[in-house]
Amino acid sequence: MNTANRNSFWASLVAAELDRAGVSAVCISPGSRSTPLAIACYQHPHLQTIVHIDERSGSFFGLGLAKYTRATVALICTSGTAAANFYPAIIEAFYAQVPLIVLTADRPPELRDCGAGQTIDQIKLYGDHVRYFFEVGLPDLSGFKLRHLRSLIGHATAIATGKTASAAGPVHLNFAFADPLPPIEIADQVPANLAQTDRLAWQGRELTVNSWPRTNQLSTAGQSDNNPNYKTELSYIQVAAPQSQLSQVTLAQLGNLIATCAKGIIVVGVYDPPAGFAAAVKKLAQITGYPLLGEATGIMRDRQVIGSYDVFLRSPQFCQTYAPELVIRFGAMPTAKSYRLWLEQHLNSQPIQQIIVGDGSNNDPTHGLGIFVHADALSFCEQLSDYLAQNEQYLNLKSQYSSDYATPQEELPSPTRSPQSSRSAADNRSIDPGSISDQSRSNIAKQTQWQQAFWQAEKITIAAIAKCLAPIESLFEGKVFDQLGKWLPIDCCIYVASSMPIRDLDSFFRQKEQLSPESQSISDPERADRLNQINQGDRPSRVDPANTPISSDDKLASEPVAMTRVIANRGANGIDGTISSALGAAWGSSLLSGQSAGNGQNLVQSKDRPIENNYSSNHRNPQPVILICGDLAFYHDLNGLMAVKQYQLNLTIILLNNNGGGIFDMLPIAQFPEVCEPLFNTPHDLDFAPIVAVYGCEHVAIESWAQFKTEVLASLTKPGTQVLELKSNRQQNHQTRQQIWQEVKEAIADHFSFNNNFGR
Numbered sequence: 007m008n009t010a011n012r013n014s015f016w017a018s019l020v021a022a023e024l025d026r027a028g029v030s031a032v033c034i035s036p037g038s039r040s041t042p043l044a045i046a047c048y049q050h051p052h053l054q055t056i057v058h059i060d061e062r063s064g065s066f067f068g069l070g071l072a073k074y075t076r077a078t079v080a081l082i083c084t085s086g087t088a089a090a091n092f093y094p095a096i097i098e099a100f101y102a103q104v105p106l107i108v109l110t111a112d113r114p115p116e117l118r119d120c121g122a123g124q125t126i127d128q129i130k131l132y133g134d135h136v137r138y139f140f141e142v143g144l145p146d147l148s149g150f151k152l153r154h155l156r157s158l159i160g161h162a163t164a165i166a167t168g169k170t171a172s173a174a175g176p177v178h179l180n181f182a183f184a185d186p187l188p189p190i191e192i193a194d195q196v197p198a199n200l201a202q203t204d205r206l207a208w209q210g211r212e213l214t215v216n217s218w219p220r221t222n223q224l225s226t227a228g229q230s231d232n233n234p235n236y237k238t239e240l241s242y243i244q245v246a247a248p249q250s251q252l253s254q255v256t257l258a259q260l261g262n263l264i265a266t267c268a269k270g271i272i273v274v275g276v277y278d279p280p281a282g283f284a285a286a287v288k289k290l291a292q293i294t295g296y297p298l299l300g301e302a303t304g305i306m307r308d309r310q311v312i313g314s315y316d317v318f319l320r321s322p323q324f325c326q327t328y329a330p331e332l333v334i335r336f337g338a339m340p341t342a343k344s345y346r347l348w349l350e351q352h353l354n355s356q357p358i359q360q361i362i363v364g365d366g367s368n369n370d371p372t373h374g375l376g377i378f379v380h381a382d383a384l385s386f387c388e389q390l391s392d393y394l395a396q397n398e399q400y401l402n403l404k405s406q407y408s409s410d411y412a413t414p415q416e417e418l419p420s421p422t423r424s425p426q427s428s429r430s431a432a433d434n435r436s437i438d439p440g441s442i443s444d445q446s447r448s449n450i451a452k453q454t455q456w457q458q459a460f461w462q463a464e465k466i467t468i469a470a471i472a473k474c475l476a477p478i479e480s481l482f483e484g485k486v487f488d489q490l491g492k493w494l495p496i497d498c499c500i501y502v503a504s505s506m507p508i509r510d511l512d513s514f515f516r517q518k519e520q521l522s523p524e525s526q527s528i529s530d531p532e533r534a535d536r537l538n539q540i541n542q543g544d545r546p547s548r549v550d551p552a553n554t555p556i557s558s559d560d561k562l563a564s565e566p567v568a569m570t571r572v573i574a575n576r577g578a579n580g581i582d583g584t585i586s587s588a589l590g591a592a593w594g595s596s597l598l599s600g601q602s603a604g605n606g607q608n609l610v611q612s613k614d615r616p617i618e619n620n621y622s623s624n625h626r627n628p629q630p631v632i633l634i635c636g637d638l639a640f641y642h643d644l645n646g647l648m649a650v651k652q653y654q655l656n657l658t659i660i661l662l663n664n665n666g667g668g669i670f671d672m673l674p675i676a677q678f679p680e681v682c683e684p685l686f687n688t689p690h691d692l693d694f695a696p697i698v699a700v701y702g703c704e705h706v707a708i709e710s711w712a713q714f715k716t717e718v719l720a721s722l723t724k725p726g727t728q729v730l731e732l733k734s735n736r737q738q739n740h741q742t743r744q745q746i747w748q749e750v751k752e753a754i755a756d757h758f759s760f761n762n763n764f765g766r
């Protein structure tokens with residue numbers, strides 16, 4: 007504890023409790039009023055600190071770091087507009103449910119609202135975009151006030167991490183400080199006998215009082231008591247995470263709904279899922295027999311996930327013919343507009359039930375029939391799967407569905423194949439065909455065809471896109487993602503920008519589950535060996551849905567080989583803070599690996615513990631992080647590159663420069679070129695090469711696909727940040743996309759005769 011003066015002591019207690027509450031990293035922006043907090047965190051032996059001159063960049067850096075590590079990050083800034091510059095990142099964190107603890111410094115009350123410098127109204131500055139606000143007030147070193155401060159930090163962190171009634175998100179604590187702000191020794195400001203008179207206030211919760219497991223991360227799945235990252239002291243207060251057991255009544259209602267809806271889908275939109283979710287949702291898809299549609303930013307897409315729905319739902323015939331009865335959604339509404347339009351198209355013709363699993367808040371922009379289930383997604387999947395499996399009547403029905411489960415990699419079962427004959431020989435569940443009603447039989451037939459339709463559409467779409475892309479020599483933006491999917495090592499992390507990059511990634515980024523030797527990990531030799539074995543056939547076979555055990559012990563059995571993780575700022579869909587967010591993720595990668603982020607420079611002061619996290623992967627080397635970004639988003643956050651210069655952070659930036667906002671060419675405003683170009687596309691004609699050089703980035707102009715591959719792969723092992731710029735023609739990109747969508751639509755139309763009407 008820093009006992010120099012009242013402010014120093016107060017702030018060092020804040021730093022200590024932040025650490026104990028699980029905060030490991032603090033982004034600090036310079037300013038006088040926040041001096042006590044900045045020094046306390048900087049000097050704390052466990053907290054990792056990084057400094058950003060620009061608060062907007064600093065806050066987005068913290069956001070990217072929190073997203074990547076799934077751990078709580080603190081932000082510190084001075085008073086006035088400094089605090090306002092945190093706002094965009096706070097809004098993003100609010101909507102994306104990212105845990106941030108925002109510590110703003112303020113003048114004491116007597117210097118507010120009286121013309122004192124750099125003083126604005128900071129009370130509830132972020133409005134309803136924080137989960138919690140507290141005006142901390144001036145330091146007061148009475149035991150009672152100190153115990154309150156410890157308690158406050160613990161509660162604020164619990165709220166930020168989503169352990170209370172609301173989802174995870176940002177919290178705001180406004181600290182008042184009177185002079186002196188630096189740690190100037192002032193006799194008698196810190197009571198000498200505090201350690202004796204109020205032991206709790208002085209040292210907080212002792213280890214001996216540790217009767218509660220330390221679980222202050224967003225999710226603790228996969229952690230164990232012998233995790234070396236576990237901290238030994240404890241937060242002053244402990245909050246038990248919400249228990250999200252579904253009641254038997256809810257399970258029965260959900261089960262009945264599923265049993266009566268043959269035409270269901272499970273959708274994972276933009277989502278930061280808890281560990282184990284992918285396996286659990288796949289199991290639910292298998293047992294319900296519903297196709298699993300997944301956005302790349304929500305679920306790592308492998309052969310059990312349909313990823314091309316954005317494209318094939320552009321087919322009017324497909325959309326018309328295949329109308330869902332039931333949707334089970336996790337995460338935000340998918341980015342794909344075609345998906346939303348498909349639902350809206352059918353809302354009035356038949357009542358589509360949407361089960362939306364999350365925090366119970368309204369996140370259905372279609373305003374259809376919603377059943378909002380406030381539940382932890384992982385336990386929802388597990389409980390519902392267990393329930394369905396245990397229900398004898400339901401099991402009979404669903405085992406028939408499941409046995410006809412097919413993926414494009416397999417022969418699709420013939421629609422005329424009888425349910426009984428399609429059962430796996432190993433299926434030892436007793437099914438009495440006589441127990442299935444005529445209605446159920448009809449549902450089975452429908453569901454089998456329903457599933458097939460989606461998998462066939464997926465297969466056709468992938469093939470049609472591949473055919474279109476193959477001959478393209480020009481640097482078409484969509485092909486960037488197709489190329490990366492072919493040879494990018496799987497254990498990279500992609501941070502993808504808003505606008506067309508996230509949409510193109512969804513449409514064109516496909517990774518092969520069956521890895522080619524060149525797609526091995528570059529950063530983990532052990533893992534590369536494992537992947538080699540996988541490539542040589544020693545690969546766990548795809549789980550046979552009909553034989554999938556339902557035991558939760560087995561939930562990782564169908565966990566795919568780790569695929570590339572995709573992160574995006576989709577809370578508020580901004581194009582701001584993109585570079586900083588990716589740099590935050592890159593720093594997080596180096597922290598998790600316990601290595602210096604840059605090329606040898608001591609990034610942060612020496613700390614004796616690595617960052618605490620629940621990231622499931624154990625990278626001994628930093629996981630390469632790649633940002634894929636449009637030129638306007640890139641321009642918007644050029645300031646963020648300062649962190650590269652200061653800290654030599656490792657990041658590969660793929661800059662898709664079409665000289666403006668290409669997305670507007672997709673919108674109706676494009677029909678008015680005389681206003682679209684100057685008001686929306688906003689070409690800038692910037693030469694980025696000298697600009698990025700100022701920040702110490704390497705710039706490479708990409709001219710061909712072969713060079714693209716060489717430079718990306720080289721960049722992944724290089725220190726520092728490389729900007730690989732691909733210049734393309736905006737209008738041509740648009741036309742090429744249209745041509746591809748047309749090809750897909752025609753291929754879908756060719757394949758599906760649309761002469762049956764079972765889908766209606």
Ligand SMILES: Cc1ncc(C[n+]2csc(CCOP(=O)(O)OP(=O)(O)O)c2C)c(N)n1
Nearest residue numbers: 505506580581636637638639666667668669
């Ligand atoms: C902070 C913010 N300002 C404005 C917008 C509106 N907007 C959405 S996309 C876009 C253009 C993005 O252009 P670019 O990053 O070059 O990507 P492209 O559209 O070319 O793929 C704009 C200005 C936004 N989403 N966020």
